[in-house]
Amino acid sequence: MPPTTHAEWLSLAASLVPPVQHLVGGADDPGGGAVFPLVSPRDGSVLAEVADAGPAEVDRAVAAARRAFDHGPWPRLSPAERGAVLRRFADLVEEHRTELALLISLEMGKPVTEAYEIELRTTINTLRYYGELADKVHDESPRTGSDALALVTREPIGVVAAVTPWNFPLTLASWKIAPALAAGCTVVLKPSEQTPLSALRLGRLGAEAGLPDGALNVIAGQGPVAGRALGLHPEVDVLAFTGSTAVGRHYLRYAADSNLKRVWLELGGKSPNIVLPDAPDLDTAAATAAWGIFFNSGAMCTAPSRLLVHSSIAERVVDAVVERARTLSVGDPLDPATEMGPIASALQFDSIQKHIAAAREDGARLRAGGHTLPDQDGFHLQPTVFDRVVPGMRLARDEVFGPVLAVLTFDTVDEAVALANDSEYGLAAGLWTADLSTAHQVARRLQAGTVWVNCYEEGGLNVPFGGYKQSGNGRDKSAHALEKFTELKTTWIQL
Incomplete structure (x- = not known):
């Protein structure tokens, strides 16, 4: 133990x-x-x-x-x-x-x-x-x-x-x-x-x-x-x-x-996480959105760093994410009570701070975090949430690789899909809806190697993992990973 x-x-x-x-x-x-x-x-x-x-x-x-x-x-x-x-x-x-x-x-x-x-x-x-x-x-x-x-x-x-x-x-x-x-x-x-x-x-x-x-x-x-x-x-x-x-x-x-x-x-990735008004549980959707961006201090290529939420439910969902950001325990990674540790290096720490400064310059609204923790040793940063993000902003396009969430809103499913696919990356995506047809139809339209429906970061070793577009090629996990390390040879024997 x-x-x-x-x-x-x-x-x-x-x-x-x-x-x-x-x-x-x-x-x-x-x-x-x-x-x-x-x-x-x-x-x-x-x-x-x-x-x-x-x-x-x-x-x-x-x-x-x-x-x-x-x-x-x-x-x-x-x-x-x-x-x-x-x-x-x-x-x-x-x-x-x-x-x-x-x-x-x-x-x-x-x-x-x-x-x-x-x-x-x-x-x-x-x-x-x-x-x-x-x-x-x-x-x-x-x-x-x-x-x-x-x-x-x-x-x-x-x-x-x-x-x-x-x-x-x-x-x-x-x-x-x-x-x-x-x-x-x-x-x-x-x-x-x-x-x-x-x-x-x-x-x-x-x-x-x-x-x-x-x-x-x-x-x-x-x-x-x-x-x-x-x-x-x-x-x-x-x-x-x-x-x-x-x-x-x-x-x-x-x-x-x-x-x-x-x-x-x-x-890399700039994964969208789409929350529709008919999501089966908005509290779970919000909690999962917060977990996904703050887990591992945001250093996850599949992190749901773009929260795309329907305008009719945006206030409720974003308020819940902001509350979680403000209550998350940030500290020494050797303390079992710590929920988010430091940023992995001084170089990455500085890079994330530049992304936060750029979001402010571009007019996004800071809802939580955005600051270092001066009372902590090491490279500690507050969990950070920006809303009022629009597609042209750098925070909507650039991979931060840190605990920084960009919130965008939409009014129709078609608009949500267009926002989700408006990225050079295509590693993963999330979708929250109670409608089975919507789940299948939207999943097929999303340009991503993995689409999670009513969950995030779930799966097993028997399913492949990899990306579309500039998120890469080939697949890790599953039997498909063996294809990267083998050659196919044909032997034709005349009898």
Whole structure:
């Protein structure tokens, strides 16, 4: 069981010794001696000096993954054997759940209870899901004439580079590495430079679970250096990235400038959350809208950052969201009473404040928050709500990636759909209505990879996740994720 009090978590944090070296070829790798300071957003202190990968370290990690793919046992194990290792991996993550939750909370500010209960649960379930799925993906034998036999087989594509963000450091890493490993690929994982510790620990648990040397390598480093080197590397066959749309464009260029590696992107979002007057429960709709934008300090690519509410019910719904914003407990992420922790970094903290200033300049009305918390250490910001937002405003168009809600109103369903689709993004959307026909019709019209009806952020690992438009391509989760890490081969046998 995890600690239950603030004092217990603080005590555990004081005794924590995190890994700070790369994991390459199954062994600790200190790199060339370069390090970077990892600053905790909870109090601004330096957590650790972490090995900083440059091109040489990236070369070693990719070479280890290439050897493991070309000559090692992992791609040659049966799918059932690979699945068994992934399930042992999940068991070890479960055993070290408290430690991993603490690392996440310290390095990016997620409330530790949410890290334990939500992020680690999803990570464990992801490893188990693909461990169970590994031997249940079938090849094909299309019908031919009596003089031939056709076989269509799925083969692992090779070396996968996974570049993952800081907001869900283990969940989003597991969404990449679990299907890649299940398919028989080998992996180089580069976590965000803001959240290397949990990923470095995860890699060591994978080795302990039985992943052969080089099957899973983890390197810490800066995106413009280590991430760029992975994107340009000629021995990387697939690059899977979750992060900003701007950086996603760089990875497409890197692929074009190198070996035309496959690039799979899960990018930004400006997700609409539509509340119609016939919503089955307006109180639940308002509470969910508030939870969705303030959860994880707003650092969620699917966050319902645009609340589109019918003008006849706008006052009631927005007042409820504002009340929740004003009563939310913001503080130390190691305190179980904290409902919203700090912003993950000084850079992101400054970026959000600029978005708030821009909303004020553009004429949006501030209803709640909008200020820092000077009595708190670290990068703490009040939950923020703006109404009287119109489509041309920057707050209606730009991804803030913070606890800042933009409220827009509409008078007809057609207007709501037009507002929802008026975005370069298309990751997710929410819809609240009691009418079944409206739910189906509007869901089909929304340009989004996921549409939640009378809920938000619900689902399971057996449904795909990804976006339309500039929110990316390909899908994480479900059996569809395996498609990113396999090649289809046709073998035609003349009888």
